[in-house]
Amino acid sequence: MKKTALNLAVASCLLTFGYASAAPTFDADIEIDTDRVNADTGGTTFDQNGRVALYVSDSKTSGENFISAKGAVLLSTDGTTSVDDSYIQIGNSTYDIQVGRFEAINLFPLGKDTIVEHAGDVSVYQGSMARGRAGDDGGQIAINITSSEALSFQINTIYGDDDSSGDNKTAFSGIRPTVTYETESVTLSAGFEQVKYDGTTTASDVNKSGVSVTAAFELGDADINVSFANMNDDETNQTVTSYSANLTQDDFGMGVIASDEDNATGNDPSVLTTYLAYTLPVFDIDDASVTLAGSYSKASDVSSGTNDTTLATRVRFNYAF
Template sequence: MKFFKISITAAAIAVSFTATAGINIIDNEKGIFSIGGDVEFDLNYQEKTNEAAGDDNSHFDQTGRILIELAGERNTDSGYLLKFKAQPLMDSSGVINLDDSWFSFGIKDSWEVKLGRFEAYDMFPVGQDTFLEYSGDTANDLYTDNAGYMYQVKEGRGRGGQTGQLMYSQTFGNLYTEVSTMIGDRSDLFTDTYHGKEIEGSGDSIIVRPVIAYQINNFRVAASMEANLVKDAITFVDGSEGDVGNRIGYGLSANYTQGDLSVNVNVAYLDALNEADSSLGLNVLWKGFGVGYIHGVNDFDAASGWHDGKIEVQTAYTSYEFADIFDVEDFSIYVGAYHTNLSDKGVSLASNFAEGDDMGGRLRFKYLF
């Protein structure tokens, strides 16, 4: 421990933080150990409108966090690679969380096995999303009744509450493949209810999420699906029929990158109990300026007893990065805004979707170290 403290002090003196983010604390024949991270603090303004209730709600606050990244890597003489990463998060609210925490081994540019807590391949990249919310819920990892669900092929992507993760990936030249899994109680995907009925985790889920991606010159295309292999892993508390955890999703994503220009097009579809959800997204990033649009549809069956027909969510967002503040390469200020609207096209059986326009703006300060 004493040697470790001395090493950190010496490295801190020897390395300038205006250089590239992160510093190597140890770099020898046994591998590399480094410390890095980022600072991200936001000034936010939001305005939410509930037309049904005739309410307007304006909110101004400041949020943020500091992320510390501890990473290690070792290459063996026989060609194998071992890596680990841990990313504690210290929120400005005083709460300590965790982003990534994983260990992997394999052969560089070939195959890799990863275990722990992480995010698998992003099948719905949204570009420079300085401020992006939806009328209803963000829905990346939480389904909420009475809120629009913007499905993005992320229910099995990772960082679930009480779940473990295991992933195998392999690269064949321009072709990349992976099969990731989430194992454990996945009932925290939902709040307390699904279509108005209380749910419970009746067993451990096994969500499998294969991805295949191909890169040719400046163009990349990827396809994926995700499904829970365990029957009745999430059920209704009152004994009502229905396997809430039986959800199968599909996604396609395409990217074009040329110099300062990057374009993403994403499509996702989910077949769930008495509900089908689809999303279409398009975003463009050019010279620090980003703009995007996402259109989502939730289609409910009358058999749900909850809603009959569709709701639609339309969201537009934009942001701009002021880079290299004070001539510091890793310090940026972002200005971002979004506008979103939910409209009910169906017939309410028991639901209470809040129609209206939501909007917000954000000033973000971000520093990589």
């Protein structure tokens, strides 16, 4: 009884000074995938994998200002453990700063991409080199600015080198400014990114840049995404141009991805991949579902006189608890 009274007293004082806090939120879910992949160049492979995801988040406010934090840990079925998100965000409704490990705005959304297997190892550029969740040697600092209900900006940076091949002597190895304009009928986003740092050897130097544009809109009850992205690698003189379009309606989704490589030497392969997925409830149990998904991909000019096709299927069980 004394503890309850004390808690109420503390809460009343906090509210009096304009300070509000909610209890941390804890969530978790498990996901198990059973896959079959058949490729012309690699035969048929079978695999089962999955993970348990543990999430914790919290936020506090003081007047118009806030601080929030989120952490997510993945426990994989192969026995490994990794961190998905881990960040702190500080600011207000007009601007904020985000620091840690996270994903910036998506400039190449794929919709319901439960499984997407591209044939021939052809590169697909998705405007995500500096999007975030950097490697072991990198971190992130992002600034988010909301100019109005329709217009917002984000500047995301990679602090340090993105992966272990870098020499760790570059403060900001990646930068990714984006702009989003939203109306009642369509949302448009565009961005530029560059990743540049010296590697531990000359062969591992990185100097890449790219642009991406995406549009999202509704067509009846369906959500549609259409995207374009182009990347240039100044170290290898390679250009990758990619396109995507997808539709999601209720529990069904489908999409298509096309990509072309323009290489300084050798072949210039291209790939066209289609995919679909449908989610069903499990015995009408809340938060339990099974998703049936597949993708078909065809690559041309992978090597001299060689094409490739890949057919992949996946059954995914998911349960949130």
